[in-house]
Amino acid sequence: MAKKKATSMDVAREAGVSQATVSMILNKKYNVSFSKETIRQVTEAAERLDYHLPKQRIRRSAKSRKLLVVFCPTLTNPYYVMLLQGIEAMAKEYGYGVFVCNTQRDLKIEENYLRMMREVQPLGIIYACNPSFSRQVAELSREIPVVVISNRDDEFSIDAVALNNQKPGILMARHLLELGHRDVAFIAPPLTARQHQRQKRVGGFLMEFEKAGLSDYVLVCSAADSKDTEIPNIESEYRMGYDLTVELLREDCPITAIAALNDMMAFGAMDALLERQYRIPGDISVVGCDNTLFSRFHTIGLTTVEHFVDQKGRDACDIILRKIESQKSYRKGDEPTSIYHIEYEPRLIVRGSTGYAPDESHREKKKK
The missing domain is CATH 1.10.260 (434 Repressor (Amino-terminal Domain))
Structure with a gap:
């Protein structure tokens, strides 16, 4: 027996x-x-x-779940909500569930979530931003399909839905230059080494003004580095835009336009201007980036840059699903090596927040 x-x-x-x-x-x-x-x-x-x-049973049970994981730095910015909507819409069409790891831009939280992935065993992972731990993510991608929605990084050999972040900055600068703006400010969240995608957007903006021989007329104002270590709330970036604009006005900077790194900061800038009786765009123009839903519903429509956020989410999920299907057709270790790379061309959406630069006499009158 x-x-x-x-x-x-x-x-x-x-x-x-x-x-x-x-x-x-x-x-x-x-x-x-x-x-x-x-x-x-x-x-x-x-x-x-x-x-x-019973290891084998555990593994089969985990793999039988049609689960995708999304790493997201914050859920307080409409940009990331739009990305998630695109991802979830595509996942739902194919019967997949989506689990969101909100890292809150905290390295320890992100690292802990990464350690959990081999135990959770999702069928795919989507990074909604550039990973802080590139080496670990690259290693993980050999076991689990990984897609990064990020600023373009040619050295990162992982499937990507990308944006060359210089291009939105270039579009914003060209628009203001065409309207005759010379003295402008660019407001941004912290421009730390970790946030090189932010730096690229600012860099593209500065590059255009440098081509016009006007780089000395651009003020770049960023929030304190400590802001990226705080747990973000629903108005974090709005408040940064508001406070930076108040500071510019308090110092009596002779600006005719403000470019904001994203729409949320632009909304903060607009409210700070309106509260102090500045006309938009009569006195100061404002331009943002992301074309979030609120940009067209604000009292004054926000001129902004469209880079197809919802579609990026759908494409990232689509790449994951293609990789999963590919794995089913081959034995372990025999899968073909393929790197998907999708990049959209950003487009300027002109609304009511930008107009021609006021002449010198108007600016002197406003100061009085």
Whole structure:
């Protein structure tokens, strides 16, 4: 007669602990603390009873879930909400669920989520921004399909739905130059080394003014680096735009236009101007980027840059689904190597927040 296989309940009785304790210790759930003695009792009891975790069943169970994971730096900016809507719409069409890891731009949170991925075993991962841990993500991409929605990075050999972030900055600058603006300000969240996509957008803007011989007339104002270490709330970027604009007005900077890194900052700038009786665009023009839903519903329509955010989300999900289907057709290790790269050309959407630069006499009159 065959010997009956030991169960986790048998190990629990042998070790004098609960079945849940056995499960957590043998599955190495390190977020729960156990004494060394308890761990020793459970592992030795498992050895005596020749008990082994049903690994294959766990793996099949995890893989049978049609789950995609999205790494997102914040859920307070409409840009990322639009991305998620695109991802979820495509995933739903094919019967996949989406789990969002909100990293809050915190390196420790992002790293912890990355460590969980081999245990969670999603069928695909979408990064809604540039990863902070490029090497770990590249290694993970060899096991799980990964797509990055990011600023273009030719050195990052992972599927990408990209934006050359210089281009929105160039479009914003050209528009203001064509309207005769010379003295302008560019307001942005912290321009830290981690946020090189922000720096590229500012760089594209400055490049156009430099071509026109007017780079000395551009003021670049960014929020303090510490702002990126705070937990973002729904008005974080709006408040940055508002406060930076108030500071510009307080210092009596002779500007005729403000370019904002994104729409939320532009809304903050517009409200700061209107509260202080400045006319938009009669006194100061404002231009943003992202073409979020609110940009067309604001009291004064916001001139902004469209770069097809919702469609980027759909495309990222589509790439993941293609990779998953490809894996089904080949044996493990025989899959073809392919790198998808999709890039959209941004487009300027002109609305009521920008107009021709006021002449010098008007500016002097306003200052008085």
